[in-house]
Amino acid sequence: MSILFPPAAAPQTTIHPIFGTRQPVLCEKDCCPSGPRVSTVAAPARRARLAELDANIHCSIVGTCLSTTELRKLIGRYVPQLSGKHATDVEIHHTAVNLSTGGGIVAKELNKALDARHALTIKKFRSAPHEQALKTLWQEALAQGDVPGAYWALMTHPESTFLLRSQAFGEVHMLSHLVGAANRADIRRVAALEEETVRLKQANAALQARLNTVNAQHAATLVEQAALARQLQSRRDSDAAPAQLVLEMAQLRAALQEREDKLSLHAARRQESDQKLLAQQARHDALQADFHATRDELETARMELAALEQAFEDNTCGADTGKSALPPLDGKCVLYVGGRPGCAERLCKMVATAGGELLVHDGGIEDRHGLLATMLPRAQMVVFPIDCISHNAMHVARQACARRGIACHPIRSASVASFVALMQRLATDALVQAPPND
Template sequence: MHTPPFRLAQPSHLKLSGDELAGTGLRVADPCCTPAKVSFSNTKRRARLAELDGQLHCSIIGTCLSTHELRKLVPKFTGLDRRDASDLEIHHSAVELAIDGGAGAKALHKLLDEHYAAAIRRFDKAADDVELLKLWDEALKSGEIPPAYWALMTHPCATLHVRQKAFGELHMLSHLVGAANRADIRRLVALEAENAELKEKVERQQSRLQEISTQRDAAIAALNEQIAQLTAVATRQTTADPSDLEAEISRLRDKLADSDQRVALHTSRREAAEQRTLQEQGAALALRKSRDQALAQLLLVQNECDALERATVDAGDNSNGAQTRQASLDSVRGKRIVYVGGRPGSNAALKRLVEAAGGDFVVHDGGVEDRKGLLAAALPGADIVVFPVDCVDHDSMNTLKRVCERHQIDYHPLRTASVASFVELVDRLRPEHLAQLGNSPPSAFCLRHG
């Protein structure tokens, strides 16, 4: 504050006119910041705006009236354009109107009184400058500065000291507000950036929500259509003729009965097929077993035929005077063979073959003509005991088995009582086979008890 808010006394020799000041190079003081031409009287009434010091007008108008309010009022008393004039031009013109004290000053004073009537009534209760400053301090603490400033400046008890104090505090407060505004501007820039980011995020979310809403509406429409279709089907089923339903039920029952009959028929056929399959499997197994037996018997008969053929060839060679011995009957040379059972014709032929080969052939018919008691006596001296299983009784067979095992004599059953079966056995009992027969296991018969 370069100039105090009160009128300075000037000596008469320093009072110069405007032209004289221009000649000296000094600038004429701006009415906004120069003392007022009039001073208010000391009567106990509220001071008018034009009566206040000119330096107070700037702070009063700038603090207590907004630019919007000034733009509506100032152009009525000046030649300024409401839209094109700057805020500084509006403010400067308002200060000039207040200093001039004309109709413009009265309009400004009336506007201020209307705005701050409540504060004026509250400050009117102050009886002296002490109470006035107390109310001012309370206004500073509460932040209600514009109404308190106008009420204090026009109060009847407002002295020069009171106005200076209020003006100075308001002046310093403007500096603090400016510094705070700079920090607020920085925060405002950061908040604007954050606000832009949040707006972009909100727009993305709105777009996503719109997309989800569209999908939801489509799904709801599809479900509604499906519900309508199902409702139509249910309605058709509900409104169907009962006779048609009974006919349908009867048809389904007949179809079910027919299906049951078919199932029963196929079940019986399946069971019969399973039984036939089991029978066929049994028959196939029996045929396979019979075939195996036939093959084994065929092989045995083939061996018998081969052995008989060799023996016949050897016998023919001997009858022609050949000096070769019968190689097929070499295994019976020097052996005593007991033959139990058989038929008389084949037994005689066998006896001639064995004796021709150099062996001893003893025949026992198994009790047909020979006594069975002679069987046990004939067996102990034998080297080999032979009996055909198709021409011997079981008693004789059991007796010879028991006696042979007791005396450790080899016994061999024959398939038949034919010459071929005997010749095949003799062929198998050649020396290499007899070596194996000599290692037979010990008899299981007891020598005392049989």
């Protein structure tokens, strides 16, 4: 004979307004201890789906973990009015976020696309047995710049907690602010330089018009002075000079003196205007040079950022693909002089993935200067960042490369983007210069 007990009531839970995690509610009756009631039945250890997450974090997941090209292809299949090129990126993003919260076919396809794109990262994060290991993997991915795959793997991991998700959400949110602020600062500086250039051109035109007026007045004064001189000479040639002529000559001399005084004043003003014009022209040239340098630097940074973004979109780099953003190096040895230690470690991994070898010398901070001479015979190429290398190390590297006939390439900064952009440009130049196959 078995005794039947009434089924135990399921613990009451609340859903967090951002991350969708359930939190137990404390029982107010005297029969329960002072603490949350936890179910004794273990939940299935499976990853969360996109539709199961709260709608407030869908925007960050869709915008960070999927590219615009992938979203256009996927949304265009289910929303025909957005399949053309007239649809903006913002419309595509908003439509994808709205459809992902419904749990329909679009949400499933987005979930499938995210799992397929970041399969290797998901597999790597799956080995994390607890929250601390998962946090360590996230911090490593954040330091290496591999944010998209790690963010999706962390948000859907069964061991991910509310605090860890909150930290990851905040860090991704602040990254978007930092990128936007940097671009806005560059745009404002270029706009200010353009406005200054227009103002200087207008001031230059006004000064030029004033100089033309002064020159015309000077020419008229010279003509008038010549006429007075001829008239005076004619009066002198006459044998008799009546009193009226003497008075008239005195008046003419006074008028001539007055004109000469005005001419001297205009000449002084013209000289002062010329000096101001030269100063304004020098300032204009300096601002123009600064503007061109800033524009070139901004264009270089955009090209480097585009190279990295293209590499991520093509799945050619990062921990989620096992490939490198660099073109195949075919065993080539590259000597990197200067830079930062953390960046050098990532470059070594990328060069090794591309089939090459990277030798690193810090420019004499800790490594000996004599070690650079022993590294050079092994290298087919020398690269150094001009913003993170001593003058002595740069001079030694250039001279050694010139003596040995080794290609030497300075790059703009010690960032990964500058190194990737250089390698891709060298590969493109090699393809252009290669003779066509018969």
